[in-house]
Amino acid sequence: MQKTALALLVCLLFASPLPALDGASVLKASDAKTSFKDGDYSAEYEIVKRDPGGATSKNVSAIFRRDRTDQFLILVLEPLVDKGKGYLKIGETLWLYDPVGRAFSFTNAKERFERTSARIEDFKSPSFSSDYRVVSESKAKLGKFDCVVLDLEARKDTLAFPKVKLWISDDMLVRKREDYSLSGQLMRTVAIPTYQQVGDRWAPASITIVDHLKSAKIGGKVEYERTSIAVTRPSRKKLPDAVYTKEYLERVAK
Amino acid sequence: MRSGKIASLFGLLTFAALSAAQNADIDSLFEDPREDIEQAREASPQADHRSSFEKADKVVISGNFTAIGGGAFGWTEFPDPNRPELYWDRTPLASSEAAFVLNARPDPTFRFYAKYLATMKPKDGFTWTSLTLSELFCDYIYRDFLYARFGKQTIGWGQGRLYTPGDLMDTSEEGTSVKLSLPTVLSGVSFVALAKKTYFRDIKTPSYTEVVYGAIADATLAGFRLTAGARYQKDAKTADSSFGLGFNGLASIKRTILGTDLFADAVLKENGGAPVWSLLGGFFREWTNTKLYGEYEWDDGTAADSVHRAGLAFTRKKLFGSGFDLGFKWLHSFSDGSGGLAVGVTASPQKHLSLSFAIPVVYGANGRFDILDDDFILTQRLSFVALVKLNVPY
Numbered sequence: 071m072q073k074t075a076l077a078l079l080v081c082l083l084f085a086s087p088l089p090a091l092d093g094a095s096v097l098k099a100s101d102a103k104t105s106f107k108d109g110d111y112s113a114e115y116e117i118v119k120r121d122p123g124g125a126t127s128k129n130v131s132a133i134f135r136r137d138r139t140d141q142f143l144i145l146v147l148e149p150l151v152d153k154g155k156g157y158l159k160i161g162e163t164l165w166l167y168d169p170v171g172r173a174f175s176f177t178n179a180k181e182r183f184e185r186t187s188a189r190i191e192d193f194k195s196p197s198f199s200s201d202y203r204v205v206s207e208s209k210a211k212l213g214k215f216d217c218v219v220l221d222l223e224a225r226k227d228t229l230a231f232p233k234v235k236l237w238i239s240d241d242m243l244v245r246k247r248e249d250y251s252l253s254g255q256l257m258r259t260v261a262i263p264t265y266q267q268v269g270d271r272w273a274p275a276s277i278t279i280v281d282h283l284k285s286a287k288i289g290g291k292v293e294y295e296r297t298s299i300a301v302t303r304p305s306r307k308k309l310p311d312a313v314y315t316k317e318y319l320e321r322v323a324k
Numbered sequence: 325m326r327s328g329k330i331a332s333l334f335g336l337l338t339f340a341a342l343s344a345a346q347n348a349d350i351d352s353l354f355e356d357p358r359e360d361i362e363q364a365r366e367a368s369p370q371a372d373h374r375s376s377f378e379k380a381d382k383v384v385i386s387g388n389f390t391a392i393g394g395g396a397f398g399w400t401e402f403p404d405p406n407r408p409e410l411y412w413d414r415t416p417l418a419s420s421e422a423a424f425v426l427n428a429r430p431d432p433t434f435r436f437y438a439k440y441l442a443t444m445k446p447k448d449g450f451t452w453t454s455l456t457l458s459e460l461f462c463d464y465i466y467r468d469f470l471y472a473r474f475g476k477q478t479i480g481w482g483q484g485r486l487y488t489p490g491d492l493m494d495t496s497e498e499g500t501s502v503k504l505s506l507p508t509v510l511s512g513v514s515f516v517a518l519a520k521k522t523y524f525r526d527i528k529t530p531s532y533t534e535v536v537y538g539a540i541a542d543a544t545l546a547g548f549r550l551t552a553g554a555r556y557q558k559d560a561k562t563a564d565s566s567f568g569l570g571f572n573g574l575a576s577i578k579r580t581i582l583g584t585d586l587f588a589d590a591v592l593k594e595n596g597g598a599p600v601w602s603l604l605g606g607f608f609r610e611w612t613n614t615k616l617y618g619e620y621e622w623d624d625g626t627a628a629d630s631v632h633r634a635g636l637a638f639t640r641k642k643l644f645g646s647g648f649d650l651g652f653k654w655l656h657s658f659s660d661g662s663g664g665l666a667v668g669v670t671a672s673p674q675k676h677l678s679l680s681f682a683i684p685v686v687y688g689a690n691g692r693f694d695i696l697d698d699d700f701i702l703t704q705r706l707s708f709v710a711l712v713k714l715n716v717p718y
Binding site for chain 1: 349350351352353354355356357358359360361362371372373374376377378435463465468469471478480485505507508511512514542544547549580583585608610611612717
């Protein structure tokens with residue numbers, strides 16, 4: 071009898087579904103899946119901004135990331151007039167190098183990248199789990215994706231957005247985010263419908279950003295600034311330490 | 325009051341409705357998205373994005389041509405309301421510059437760069453100078469550890485934009501120098517040796533004691549950027565007047581607080597006698613279309629030429645959504661109460677072409693008649709300046 075009861079208990083235990091991950095664990099797993107802590111990651115980003123009304127501008131930049139040490143370098147390739155302009159992040163410090171004036175200035179990761187809807191901090195290693203705390207979680211369908219929806223609040227005031235809502239699909243990839251001001255105004259929506267595998271990690275393949283702060287009424291309809299980013303030629307090639315230095319920026323400037 | 329609340333509520337609902345419409349739009353991206361790419365085809369451990377910047381198969385020839393013309397209309401002394409014709413003056417303003425640049429990167433370890441300039445200014449009798457060498461240097465990179473740059477080059481130290489007491493290598497472009505940089509040591513360490521014809525008593529037998537030596541190190545600590553630099557020259561036929569012989573030291577600190585760069589430079593100049601201190605403090609803030617920066621400098625100098633001055637500059641692109649860019653600059657000397665300020669707008673109605681209008685005001689005995697530009701030394705205290713500029717990069 072005892073044996074039967076024990077067997078029943080074991081069966082019940084193993085038949086139970088595994089406990090679902092809580093929001094914080096989902097966030098951590100998502101960060102881990104898209105971070106490159108074991109080396110360097112580089113790629114080419116083609117960024118097309120479409121102003122309300124239809125005027126477009128294009129920027130092509132090379133991104134170099136070393137997530138282990140929280141370093142990244144963004145070097146502008148196009149437009150040619152800005153080639154060599156660069157952003158260098160080392161820890162908490164972010165430098166902007168202007169090759170025309172050959173001058174470095176500190177800049178802020180909250181700032182827009184080259185007047186697009188992308189923020190400079192969008193290029194760093196994802197760190198939602200350390201930057202934000204989960205306030206609430208729910209489940210929702212986003213197109214073909216089953217997602218966990220997490221409402222997040224910033225742990226520090228140095229972030230561009232104090233409140234963020236994330237849609238994370240079952241494969242632990244952030245598919246959509248909404249960025250809010252402290253008062254709860256929607257400032258930006260970011261969609262990442264497609265990812266690409268790079269080694270054993272994942273990186274966005276296409277990103278669309280709608281800027282709710284930049285709009286105009288065109289033909290009776292409100293249009294928002296929209297930025298589309300295509301990420302190509304992802305690479306895990308090891309980079310020398312010198313890439314993440316001010317001297318390197320000076321060296322490669324036009 | 326009630327109608328105001330209703331209007332606010334209506335505004336909020338409208339915003340919410342518009343946001344919802346945009347969300348529906350962006351959500352459609354997930355209806356039938358491109359499948360995630362397992363092992364991206366383009367992914368290659370060999371894809372080297374550095375090569376786009378470090379190597380070029382061809383020598384790149386570039387340059388630009390600039391021509392500026394216009395005039396300044398105003399008074400050489402502040403106008404007398406009763407006799408406005410008194411001191412009235414009109415001055416034509418013109419200058420032109422042609423730059424020619426060669427840039428070769430035959431190999432990631434080597435770069436050759438040369439820039440030539442020819443200029444034409446009315447003060448030189450509207451005659452073009454011959455093509456002069458502005459910069460010429462080569463870079464050699466040893467194992468991504470040591471960067472060497474040799475030649476006629478511009479080296480900038482210190483943090484000032486309006487005032488530059490910390491630029492102890494200010495005269496580098498007048499001579500030939502070697503700069504060795506170790507980019508991965510601290511946040512960068514550099515050594516400089518600078519030679520100029522005027523330093524040497526006998527140019528045929530130059531002495532190493534007549535060379536200027538410099539070293540500078542950057543470190544980042546707890547969000548502060550710390551810099552220490554020094555310049556030393558033991559002997560010279562004619563030393564640089566700004567620095568003299570002996571030791572010149574620089575200590576800098578910089579930090580970003582609430583998105584604003586705050587910085588300070590402390591400079592000590594031995595100048596063969598009693599040490600002279602200079603202190604510079606300032607801030608720099610940049611938004612998407614706006615830049616604002618200000619500086620304050622104090623230099624103990626001697627009683628006769630001590631420096632105590634401040635400056636403020638502001639630029640705003642696309643003023644109120646228009647095609648005009650606004651600029652404002654004010655430089656003031658507390659030592660003698662003189663200075664200058666200028667406010668102006670610039671618009672570009674056509675590619676390569678810009679129109680600028682400015683009102684500069686110059687006051688005090690040693691007022692800043694160069695408030696607009698070093699190339700345009702004004703003769704008027706109060707004026708209206710109109711300039712047309714053609715700038716064609718190629």
